[in-house]
Amino acid sequence: MPHLHELPHLPNIAFPPREYFILTNAGKPVFTSRTHVEDSSDDLTSAMGLMQALISVFADDGDKIRCINAGRTRISFLLRSPLYYVCVSSWREPESVIRVHLDYLHQQILSVVTASQLRKIFERRNNFDLRRLLDGTDGILHLLLSRLEQDVGLTTGSLGAVRLDHSVRSKAGDLLVPPKDLRDVLYVLLLLAPCLVKQSIHPSDLHVLLNTLSAPSLSSNSAPSSSSWLPICLPKYNSDGFLHVYVTFFGGKSEAIVDPSAALPPTPISGSDGSSSNTSLRSTGLLNALITASGRHGYSTNDLGVPGLRHFLYKSRSHVQITMPVWEEPYEIPDERKRLITLYQCVHDALHARSGQAQGPLKLHFLRTEKEIVMGWVTQPFELIVTLLPHLPKSAVVGAANAVAKWVKKEEGRLFIRDAPVF
Numbered sequence: 001m002p003h004l005h006e007l008p009h010l011p012n013i014a015f016p017p018r019e020y021f022i023l024t025n026a027g028k029p030v031f032t033s034r035t036h037v038e039d040s041s042d043d044l045t046s047a048m049g050l051m052q053a054l055i056s057v058f059a060d061d062g063d064k065i066r067c068i069n070a071g072r073t074r075i076s077f078l079l080r081s082p083l084y085y086v087c088v089s090s091w092r093e094p095e096s097v098i099r100v101h102l103d104y105l106h107q108q109i110l111s112v113v114t115a116s117q118l119r120k121i122f123e124r125r126n127n128f129d130l131r132r133l134l135d136g137t138d139g140i141l142h143l144l145l146s147r148l149e150q151d152v153g154l155t156t157g158s159l160g161a162v163r164l165d166h167s168v169r170s171k172a173g174d175l176l177v178p179p180k181d182l183r184d185v186l187y188v189l190l191l192l193a194p195c196l197v198k199q200s201i202h203p204s205d206l207h208v209l210l211n212t213l214s215a216p217s218l219s220s221n222s223a224p225s226s227s228s229w230l231p232i233c234l235p236k237y238n239s240d241g242f243l244h245v246y247v248t249f250f251g252g253k254s255e256a257i258v259d260p261s262a263a264l265p266p267t268p269i270s271g272s273d274g275s276s277s278n279t280s281l282r283s284t285g286l287l288n289a290l291i292t293a294s295g296r297h298g299y300s301t302n303d304l305g306v307p308g309l310r311h312f313l314y315k316s317r318s319h320v321q322i323t324m325p326v327w328e329e330p331y332e333i334p335d336e337r338k339r340l341i342t343l344y345q346c347v348h349d350a351l352h353a354r355s356g357q358a359q360g361p362l363k364l365h366f367l368r369t370e371k372e373i374v375m376g377w378v379t380q381p382f383e384l385i386v387t388l389l390p391h392l393p394k395s396a397v398v399g400a401a402n403a404v405a406k407w408v409k410k411e412e413g414r415l416f417i418r419d420a421p422v423f
Contacts, residue, residue: 015338018098019088020145022105025081026127027052030109030134031141051086055079067095078102082122083109083130091338096354097345100155101148104207107235108144111208112137114233116240140215147211149338155345156383158315158322159203162192163297166413168289173419175286186243192290192297203320205234213247298326306403308396310372311387313344314408316416318381323408323415330371340374343367344385347376351383366394377401382408 022030027049034044055077058065068075076098078085085102110118113133121128153160162169176188187201191210201209212232230245237243301309303325311331313324331337349355350365365376368390375397376385386401408415 015091015335018091018101018145018149020101020105021048021051021086022109023048023052023084023086024122024126024128024130025052025055025084028127028129030083030130031105031138033142033145051077051084055084067098074098076102078106080106082118082126091342093342093345094349094355096349097155101145104144104148104154104204105141107204107208108137108141108211109134110235110239111212111233114240114242115235140212143214144211147207150341151207152313152324152341152344153203153322154207156313156315156322156348157203158320159206160323161321161415161417162290162293163299163323163414164290164293166418168286168293169417170419171284172286172290175284186237190290192293202234202236205236208232208234209245300328301325304404304407306400306407308389308392309386309400309404310389311340312404313385314404315383316381316412317383319416319418321416340372340387343369343372343374343387347374347385348383351376351378366397373397375401 018033020031020033022032024030027045029041029044029048032044054068055065064079065077067077072092073088073090074095076087076089076095078099083106085105087098087102089098113121113130121130121133148154172190176190178185178188189201189206189209191213209232212230227246227248230247231242232245233239233242301311311325311328313322315322327337331340347365347367350357351362353359353361361378362376363378367374367376370390372390373388373392374385375388377383382405384401384405386397386404388397388400392400412418
């Protein structure tokens, strides 16, 4: 058995809001997560000008700035010219986590303004004010930042699926396959927000799409069975073109079918409107079955019957999907949940050597605090991070991890999407 890496006690820390900034390579503000009324536009412009100057100092030396460490505060940079992304955080998460956050911000920007459009705009006018093109998107970006705090799927590059009987999932998938004459349909997705029923799409593209669909401007105005078209760029599919997405909400905010048509500009929008899937789901009774399943989606660590188990995160590597129980005591408290998520991120970072650790990737990583034991375990079929009571010996922790893996294997057909249709 590989050596268990144990770190000393990690003290409790406060979790002040992270601050995010987007600016152009000319130092012009694009976005900030700051919501304080006392922050004037002049102060923001000065702060971003300083950031641009720091970036330029390193660029003049033929280098790229990655981060600045100042005590427990880290200022991280992601350069995607013509845009620069910056985060100020004192959460003590690994550097790799914030880089993922900043990259998601970049992808969300590209979902509105494609990479080719950005290049052309700033080739013509280096001091262009991008805020005019992004008007109305602040809410989507703030929503993304909120999800990045809580959704471990984003930082582990994976998706969450609705816990559902395999037969129901399979029937729903069959109904969503479009007719053969609609060859311009790229994906059909069925969502019981924020989880998937059926899917076939890159995880990060789907997270961008899910975040966009969750925007109040779209979901709050969605009456039962309302539908709309939405142009969006999915950067992992094609960062230079838009897809045209047809969205249908079933019964209000919670349910949606998303039907993007493959559309590289200036390809016309597909004539598909998803109405056949809508009708079939209702007429067969599957819609009610899916809505009922969404209410029973969560499960408790008590369902596993593993002594001392407080929480876990399991990722199926072949399906690129995660499953975990609901947040229970003490992690239903926001700061305690943030603390555990940060511990998960530290373990995940160490297992994969995301921050350039000298020892390289690990098979096992063991972390103990005064409140819990957290152990990460990587195998060929899965990655697992378990949280247990702090007094347990290592042998009990390893035994608990094996018990969790066996339970997930037994429930795999209900926990994961294993046969997403390809068309």
